[in-house]
Amino acid sequence: xxxxxxxxxxxxxxxxxxxxxxxxxxxxxxxxxxxxxxxxxxxxxxxxxxxxxxxxxxxxxxxxxxxxxxxxxxxxxxxxxxxxxxxxxxxxxxxxxxxxxxxxxxxxxxxxxxxxxxxxxxxxxxxxxxxxxxxxxxxxxxxxxxxxxxxxxxxxxxxxxxxxxxxxxxxxxxxxxxxxxxxxxxxxxxxxxxxxxxxxxxxxxxxxxxxxxxxxxxxxxxxxxxxxxxxxxxxxxxxxxxxxxxxxxxxxxxxxxxxxxxxxxxxxxxxxxxxxxxxxxxxxxxxxxxxxxxxxxxxxxxxxxxxxxxxxxxxxxxxxxxxxxxxxxxxxxxxxxxxxxxxxxxxxxxxxxxxxxxxxxxxxxxxxxxxxxxxxxxxxxxxxxxxxxxxxxxxxxxxxxxxxxxxxxxxxxxxxxxxxxxxxxxxxxxxxxxxxxxxxxxx
Amino acid sequence: xxxxxxxxxxxxxxxxxxxxxxxxxxxxxxxxxxxxxxxxxxxxxxxxxxxxxxxxxxxxxxxxxxxxxxxxxxxxxxxxxxxxxxxxxxxxxxxxxxxxxxxxxxxxxxxxxxxxxxxxxxxxxxxxxxxxxxxxxxxxxxxxxxxxxxxxxxxxxxxxxxxxxxxxxxxxxxxxxxxxxxxxxxxxxxxxxxxxxxxxxxxxxxxxxxxxxxxxxxxxxxxxxxxxxxxxxxxxxxxxxxxxxxxxxxxxxxxxxxxxxxxxxxxxxxxxxxxxxxxxxxxxxxxxxxxxx
Numbered sequence: 090x091x092x093x094x095x096x097x098x099x100x101x102x103x104x105x106x107x108x109x110x111x112x113x114x115x116x117x118x119x120x121x122x123x124x125x126x127x128x129x130x131x132x133x134x135x136x137x138x139x140x141x142x143x144x145x146x147x148x149x150x151x152x153x154x155x156x157x158x159x160x161x162x163x164x165x166x167x168x169x170x171x172x173x174x175x176x177x178x179x180x181x182x183x184x185x186x187x188x189x190x191x192x193x194x195x196x197x198x199x200x201x202x203x204x205x206x207x208x209x210x211x212x213x214x215x216x217x218x219x220x221x222x223x224x225x226x227x228x229x230x231x232x233x234x235x236x237x238x239x240x241x242x243x244x245x246x247x248x249x250x251x252x253x254x255x256x257x258x259x260x261x262x263x264x265x266x267x268x269x270x271x272x273x274x275x276x277x278x279x280x281x282x283x284x285x286x287x288x289x290x291x292x293x294x295x296x297x298x299x300x301x302x303x304x305x306x307x308x309x310x311x312x313x314x315x316x317x318x319x320x321x322x323x324x325x326x327x328x329x330x331x332x333x334x335x336x337x338x339x340x341x342x343x344x345x346x347x348x349x350x351x352x353x354x355x356x357x358x359x360x361x362x363x364x365x366x367x368x369x370x371x372x373x374x375x376x377x378x379x380x381x382x383x384x385x386x387x388x389x390x391x392x393x394x395x396x397x398x399x400x401x402x403x404x405x406x407x408x409x410x411x412x413x414x415x416x417x418x419x420x421x422x423x424x425x426x427x428x429x430x431x432x433x434x435x436x437x438x439x440x441x442x443x444x445x446x447x448x449x450x451x452x453x454x455x456x457x458x459x460x461x462x463x464x465x466x467x468x469x470x471x472x473x474x475x476x477x478x479x480x481x482x483x484x485x486x487x488x489x490x491x492x493x494x495x496x497x498x499x500x501x502x503x504x505x506x507x508x509x510x511x512x513x514x515x516x517x518x519x520x521x522x523x524x525x526x527x528x529x530x531x532x
Numbered sequence: 533x534x535x536x537x538x539x540x541x542x543x544x545x546x547x548x549x550x551x552x553x554x555x556x557x558x559x560x561x562x563x564x565x566x567x568x569x570x571x572x573x574x575x576x577x578x579x580x581x582x583x584x585x586x587x588x589x590x591x592x593x594x595x596x597x598x599x600x601x602x603x604x605x606x607x608x609x610x611x612x613x614x615x616x617x618x619x620x621x622x623x624x625x626x627x628x629x630x631x632x633x634x635x636x637x638x639x640x641x642x643x644x645x646x647x648x649x650x651x652x653x654x655x656x657x658x659x660x661x662x663x664x665x666x667x668x669x670x671x672x673x674x675x676x677x678x679x680x681x682x683x684x685x686x687x688x689x690x691x692x693x694x695x696x697x698x699x700x701x702x703x704x705x706x707x708x709x710x711x712x713x714x715x716x717x718x719x720x721x722x723x724x725x726x727x728x729x730x731x732x733x734x735x736x737x738x739x740x741x742x743x744x745x746x747x748x749x750x751x752x753x754x755x756x757x758x759x760x761x762x763x764x765x766x767x768x769x770x771x772x773x774x775x776x777x778x779x780x781x782x783x784x785x786x787x788x789x790x791x792x793x794x795x796x797x798x799x800x801x802x803x804x805x806x807x808x809x810x811x812x813x814x815x816x817x818x819x820x821x822x823x824x825x
Contacts, residue, residue: 499791510774
């Protein structure tokens with residue numbers, strides 16, 4: 090009898106331990122805090138921990154986001170000793186893993202207090218679900234912040250007339266080029282697709298990859314496509330694209346732009362088998378001087394500066410007509426969770442990040458800050474950064490974004506796959522008809 | 533002790549922790565999946581009950597479901613051909629008293645110990661268009677014309693991934709079959725030899741019948757795994773190029789986590805579960821007589 094009782098107690102104990110182990114970590118932490126509350130009550134109230142999430146490649150010394158954010162976090166904690174920042178950094182090409190995990194946490198009402206996200210279609214679901222803190226008052230009325238925020242750059246973070254994020258940088262998509270290779274071959278920068286094909290042929294004959302390009306991430310092929318599309322359409326067409334409800338994919342401009350892109354593919358201007366090449370591989374090939382140009386975004390600047398110095402320049406991807414189309418990248422932005430327990434501290438951190446001093450520091454790491462009047466020294470910029478700033482400050486030119494920047498995530502992914510498929514021989518009209526069917530079904 | 537085991541209360545208490553964990557991790561999530569599949573849910577707002585609309589759309593209008601289903605069937609046939617058959621042949625060879633038998637067995641089993649991601653990355657670089665070993669070997673033999681970006685070829689990409697899967701899992705099934713062969717009573721083998729049976733007859737009339745229960749388990753595992761296939765395709769091709777290597781589990785993942793259509797993703801999950809149950813039933817039925825024998 091005694092043995093049976095002991096045995097039953099042992100089973101219950103083991104079962105209880107197993108179930109307790111399945112409990113949430115923060116519940117255990119709260120219990121611990123409660124136990125210690127009696128002794129250090131005053132200190133517990135003052136001390137605050139906020140969660141900050143962002144995506145970066147920690148192992149890359151030229152990753153400007155990681156370099157800047159890790160400094161921000163360290164310096165902010167030094168100035169605010171009662172605030173501890175718990176950082177979560179999630180890597181992965183294109184930020185897909187980061188977006189998946191962030192969405193899951195936001196949906197589970199466990200969102201970080203401050204987090205990096207992207208504007209336009211990727212921010213829209215969070216804003217519509219009321220998961221983002223309204224920053225309108227902060228941006229417009231805070232004495233320091235209101236002076237530095239450039240409202241021209243807030244398009245991607247505005248929903249129903251309210252601001253839900255602060256963009257950190259303005260980047261462009263286009264072509265970096267090796268100045269030495271161009272000079273050695275007496276070549277000028279091409280402005281049209283025809284000139285680009287001629288120029289690329291000259292490089293190919295000398296065994297130099299004309300344009301180093303990695304599209305295993307799938308989205309990058311939308312860069313040349315979006316420029317070609319913007320060139321043959323008007324502002325009204327672009328406005329419809331960016332409204333999130335694009336014109337029917339069976340319309341001729343989509344088809345003609347794809348045909349133009351395929352002309353470039355068939356002329357072998359890009360790396361062979363570019364759809365299987367990683368971005369990092371394409372950047373490495375350009376840095377090693379194996380390619381004359383690199384199709385990428387201006388966030389690559391700091392790494393290219395370090396490798397090539399004054400030997401690298403930048404220009405917009407050529408169009409069919411020869412008119413310049415300046416393509417802006419989808420902005421990254423920092424937002425605050427609507428459910429944060431520490432809005433004041435979170436806003437204080439944002440204010441610190443977007444102070445003139447921290448914005449200058451970001452600029453020195455190769456970023457083209459989205460703020461204004463923060464005292465950036467134009468003379469201190471690298472050669473390629475000056476090229477980029479010159480392009481950004483042009484007026485009267487046609488500006489565009491990736492054509493799918495405002496689409497819902499599933500449609501964005503599908504458009505990328507369709508364009509990739511067409512570059513590999515899929516029938517263009519049939520592919521875009523299927524894309525239109527997909528869009529109608531998704532609605 | 534015997535009294536304790538005959539005591540129903542003791543038995544129940546012994547089983548209780550495992551039962552609780554089982555209920556929490558199997559029936560409860562399954563019920564949640566099935567309810568979720570009847571709803572429209574983007575995870576950010578509340579679930580909206582829509583009945584069977586997800587299933588109707590899935591079977592009648594989803595452009596990529598049938599492509600993924602067809603790929604899964606190809607995956608299943610490929611798994612059985614490239615994993616079960618070679619596993620049986622290798623087990624037959626290793627069942628003989630050859631030198632280095634244990635070493636070969638361990639080497640054959642080694643890929644099983646690797647994670648799916650590690651295997652994916654290994655084979656990703658084997659198939660790489662520029663620096664891949666496969667293309668380099670072809671160049672070595674003067675077959676440069678056959679060089680290609682293997683994972684970017686819609687015709688062959690899925691087969692390439694299947695080779696990687698077979699490389700990883702053949703050893704797993706081989707160990708099970710080898711164990712089954714080694715358990716065949718020695719006297720049965722001896723008496724067959726004395727009756728004049730050659731190697732072919734030994735395999736056909738002794739080994740294969742004795743291995744029926746093992747075949748049933750291995751075929752069931754390979755079939756169910758093929759319907760759940762995800763990790764290698766996700767890392768190596770992400771379902772591309774242009775859905776050529778799309779699988780049901782990958783579609784489920786994309787619809788749920790990338791597109792925020794959790795209700796629809798749940799419906800796909802329920803379909804995958806249904807296919808696994810149907811496949812198990814068919815295999816059980818096919819092997820019922822041989823197991824009884």
